[in-house]
Amino acid sequence: MNKENNLSKNQQIVFDIIEKSREPVKAYSILFNVKKKGIKAPPQVYRALEKLIKLGKIHKVESKNAFVACKSSNCEISKATAFSICETCEKVTEISDKKLSKYLKNFHDKTGMIYKKYNLEFYGLCTTCKRS
Template sequence: MQNQQVLTKNQKIVLDIIEKSSQPLKAYSILFDVKKKGINAPLQVYRALDKLVEIGKIHKIESRNAFIACKNSKCQITKATVFSICENCEDVKEIHDHKLSEHLKHYKDNKGMKYSKYNLEFFGLCKKCINK
């Protein structure tokens, strides 16, 4: 059962930090936070992050080099991610829009490419930041 994977100690520690944050965290800020738990080196964090991304527990926000927990409980959504990013306050939210994901899932180009994954990032201003 790939999405009921047992996590190792380091993976749990890192996931825990990310899940407690509503916003994406950067690797070195995670490192800072987990030092008290005995994780000392960047590589220990990056290894955990890699694994967590792989199994779909977290996603990487590519344009920000930051990591956010996947709120989707079924959590096999490593392959199709959509985010909205406020360029003022940097608030990030994962978007689950059925119509949009159907559209993207079925997208086919004319180059014979076989897609297995996509990542979409919307940028703009959130409600709060518009009214400033």
């Protein structure tokens, strides 16, 4: 364990890759990038990813099978995620909107189900792609 932040060696290596990236990173892209650091096999990456998600340090963008560092509530355990995804340039941005998260956290359906977590992915055209 790394004392400062509670991450183990592999977890830190994987997290660093994701954090530095400006876009969602795929598991096998991570794997490729950490071969030089001694991580050789998929389970090592997937285990680190799983732990990082549990810790709220990263999120999985489900519709892209890719991972991003949590920007909105850094280092807190986050079970509420929202992303905007540009269908043209593929840019993914985490949305942190108090009203939206409040609305969704308080949402109840008719059945009385208890929601502990949600993931919302918007698709559309980002402002850059809109212009062109």
